[in-house]
């Protein structure tokens with residue numbers, strides 16, 4: 001713990017770079033045995049944010065020495081056509097992970113598409129089989145963002161046993177899996193959401209707070225117990241149009257023991273965990 005009044009920053013860029021070095025090493029070891037881990041990224045439509053995300057995912061793979069294909073389709077693609085592509089990728093031996101970038105156009109049922117992905121290739125961890133595996137503590141794929149948050153806690157040697165963790169947000173891709181992962185590490189977990197009556201009363205009790213809401217200043221300094229670990233998943237824009245999180249960073253860093261910044265915190269960890277999951281999928285298939 002630092003002895004000043006300012007929290008230690010958990011540097012997501014540095015941790016991501018460290019983990020990616022390990023992914024690269026393991027991918028090379030697998031490639032030497034004849035298997036290059038492969039990720040297929042499927043994008044339907046022209047959503048500008050999605051285009052940036054998929055490019056970064058493909059680049060992350062290639063930089064780690066993995067194979068990656070980006071399949072782009074017009075938003076006129078039908079659900080049946082997309083399901084047929086998923087089926088083909090499920091059969092493709094060079095592809096170990098399949099990621100369908102969300103959101104999909106409204107005429108396509110995203111849940112149906114995600115359920116069509118083979119659970120063995122569900123590197124986003126969104127399939128019901130992956131969600132179920134996380135819930136019962138079996139092997140599956142953990143959703144990348146909360147998985148990255150767990151790696152951040154691990155990186156500071158934080159022992160969650162007996163600690164009180166408060167997760168703000170209960171989405172299927174962040175809040176709920178985050179709560180299950182913390183529970184699996186023996187934290188006592190409280191999940192908060194938009195109907196939570198007194199958020200501050202709960203966060204003030206927390207040793208660990210994960211904010212995954214999508215609104216600026218959901219967590220302010222007066223809501224944080226001195227020394228708490230604060231993980232900020234949120235991605236918002238401030239009045240100047242700059243990227244910011246859910247946490248009032250400047251205020252909360254005066255109280256917290258550790259804090260993740262935005263940008264440079266959870267964001268770089270998310271793609272990194274996608275690479276980890278893709279590598280893991282290939283390693284599992286090789287071992288099978």
Ligand code: NAP
Nearest residue numbers: 145169170171174193194212213214233234235266267270
């Ligand atoms: P989401 O599906 O919109 O879920 C937001 C959650 O916040 C909901 O559970 C909602 O409650 C809750 N909430 C809303 N207002 C609240 C309030 N005033 N107090 C307490 N809880 C409140 O969002 P998401 O997909 O989980 O994403 C959350 C944020 O993380 C977004 O900013 C997103 O951009 C960001 N994100 C970042 C990454 C990354 O890589 N850094 C990855 C994924 C997401 P209800 O359930 O009651 O509506």
